[in-house]
Amino acid sequence: MIQLQQLTFQYGARSIVDRLDYTFAGNAIYGIIGPNGAGKSTLLQLIAGVRKPSSGQVLLEQRPIGELPRRQLAQRIAVLQQGGLPTLGFTVKEVVAMGRFPYQNWLGSERADATALIDEAIEATGLTHLANRTLEQLSGGERQRAALAKVFVQQPDILLLDEPTTYLDIGYQQMIMELVKQWQRKQQLLVIAVMHDLNIAALYCDQLLALRGGSIIAAGTAEQVLIPEHIASLYEVEALMVNHPQQNVPQLLLRLDLDKEN
Numbered sequence: 001m002i003q004l005q006q007l008t009f010q011y012g013a014r015s016i017v018d019r020l021d022y023t024f025a026g027n028a029i030y031g032i033i034g035p036n037g038a039g040k041s042t043l044l045q046l047i048a049g050v051r052k053p054s055s056g057q058v059l060l061e062q063r064p065i066g067e068l069p070r071r072q073l074a075q076r077i078a079v080l081q082q083g084g085l086p087t088l089g090f091t092v093k094e095v096v097a098m099g100r101f102p103y104q105n106w107l108g109s110e111r112a113d114a115t116a117l118i119d120e121a122i123e124a125t126g127l128t129h130l131a132n133r134t135l136e137q138l139s140g141g142e143r144q145r146a147a148l149a150k151v152f153v154q155q156p157d158i159l160l161l162d163e164p165t166t167y168l169d170i171g172y173q174q175m176i177m178e179l180v181k182q183w184q185r186k187q188q189l190l191v192i193a194v195m196h197d198l199n200i201a202a203l204y205c206d207q208l209l210a211l212r213g214g215s216i217i218a219a220g221t222a223e224q225v226l227i228p229e230h231i232a233s234l235y236e237v238e239a240l241m242v243n244h245p246q247q248n249v250p251q252l253l254l255r256l257d258l259d260k261e262n
């Protein structure tokens with residue numbers, strides 16, 4: 001469980017994250033939505049412990065996140081950054097194995113052999129045939145899957161995803177979200193994902209948190225959050241909501257101003 005208590009982050013006098021109170025309970029996928037510059041990535045960095053709050057706090061099981069030793073934090077929280085992984089000449093297998101760093105001693109070895117876990121993660125992400133290729137020889141979608149395999153082997157109980165499907169075609173978007181969902185359900189993880197695609201967010205997230213100007217303007221299920229009034233207030237667009245015929249969740253269509261076209 002992650003609790004935000006009056007969480008605030010400022011650049012100079014400007015509050016990027018402004019006195020947030022919110023609880024992320026375990027075993028669910030939370031989506032953070034909101035316009036560009038709303039403070040979504042900053043919030044994720046505060047939860048990851050890579051930024052320090054200006055005031056207020058992030059609690060992990062009642063303890064301020066800044067008090068936890070780095071290594072212990074890395075065993076609990078994994079972060080999938082925007083754009084996947086940098087390409088530095090490492091193979092898929094080498095990069096995935098790096099997910100085990102938090103469990104290794106200073107000689108780079110760990111008590112249990114993690115080879116089977118690494119192979120399993122590579123297989124689950126459909127990368128077995130690419131395991132010995134270097135990252136620069138992969139497509140963007142394959143690289144994103146390698147990044148996901150790396151966080152799988154980190155065996156966290158909290159997974160933070162910063163726009164996990166950006167730059168991916170719809171096939172890869174669905175594959176990444178399906179993998180995350182299957183893994184989340186199997187391991188009962190807490191997943192917190194910054195999402196730009198509201199329709200994907202509605203399909204995969206159990207709860208949504210809508211941010212604008214560093215404040216929460218709505219929180220709840222997709223049905224509660226994705227209503228035209230909120231969409232207008234977040235993005236300044238007029239939305240038409242339709243029901244997904246299979247999943248019974250809202251999906252968004254843009255309303256066109258037909259007068260403007262003539």
Ligand SMILES: Nc1ncnc2c1ncn2[C@@H]1O[C@H](COP(=O)(O)OP(=O)(O)OP(=O)(O)O)[C@@H](O)[C@H]1O
Nearest residue numbers: 011016034035036037038039040041042043194196
């Ligand atoms: N180093 C910095 N100094 C000053 N302001 C910054 C700095 N880094 C980010 N900001 C500002 O903080 C605000 C929030 O940025 P953040 O990246 O958290 O937004 P976001 O909601 O993730 O946006 P996006 O959807 O565009 O990724 C933005 O207005 C941004 O310009």
